[in-house]
């Protein structure tokens with residue numbers, strides 16, 4: 001039986017996609033083997049890779065002067081790869097809004113001396129406990145920076161923000177970690193110099209990292225950058241400078257097709273908004289639960305919440321698990337609970353969680 005899986009990542013995938021993978025696993029389209037047993041340079045996989053890129057370009061309206069890359073190493077490798085390709089002996093601005101942007105900042109800070117460049121903290125909401133995005137007047141942006149790095153959805157702290165106009169106004173290319181909300185809503189790709197996302201949150205299985213990058217930014221990587229980490233070299237080789245993660249790309253392509261069948265990202269955004277509103281409404285209405293993120297920046301994808309009576313945590317996790325609502329334990333950095341409600345989480349899953357929240361509160365509130 002399938003459960004409702006609220007894991008932050010690797011995370012739930014659309015059931016029809018899993019069923020298709022299962023059907024095709026022994027004999028993909030009549031070739032007598034699976035797609036993951038054939039050459040990545042042969043016609044079968046090449047066609048799937050091309051289809052995946054075309055679908056992603058269509059879903060996000062990605063302009064032609066942007067490369068779409070399917071890489072490895074996760075979003076964590078991008079923390080380094082971005083700096084190696086884009087810093088160019090200059091200075092980069094980092095805005096810290098939670099655990100992931102902080103990691104990206106620290107990795108760039110560590111590498112900057114070797115890259116002959118500098119990294120600056122251009123804004124941080126750490127003082128607020130990462131419960132909001134910075135206001136424009138709190139930012140200290142360098143108009144000559146090589147790029148400014150943001151994480152537009154903080155998976156651990158549950159902060160989402162896309163009001164980047166103040167940053168865009170500087171003309172500095174924006175680099176965005178969108179690992180946990182890419183494809184959950186329409187975005188204006190033109191507002192970004194580079195977008196990256198590990199697939200295992202909202203896109204597919206672990207193993208592939210999507211990079212969308214404006215081509216004029218990638219022609220001058222740091223001289224020590226390994227070839228597989230050079231965006232321009234990967235772009236020139238259709239992301240196949242070496243063997244790509246064929247299984248992950250194959251499944252991501254099926255997820256893209258599933259998303260098309262849902263009506264695309266604008267249609268899924270409507271569902272995502274409704275799912276998030278229902279869940280936050282329950283958390284806000286019931287005194288037992290609390291979400292501290294300021295309302296305009298509450299993530300539609302990752303909903304951290306706490307029980308005001310923390311002595312009930314174990315019981316909450318035990319009972320929710322028994323009810324088929326899985327992996328609600330929060331990240332150890334923030335404690336409490338977290339429900340990740342990505343594209344593939346059916347609305348019935350959120351409805352079941354909301355009903356459980358009410359039921360548990362009724363039984364455990366004095």
Ligand SMILES: *Cc1c(COP(=O)(O)O)cnc(C)c1O
Nearest residue numbers: 074075076100155177179180198
């Ligand atoms: C999960 C996550 C990462 C790290 O991804 P890996 O693929 O494990 O390297 C980075 N940024 C965000 C926003 C994430 O959610």
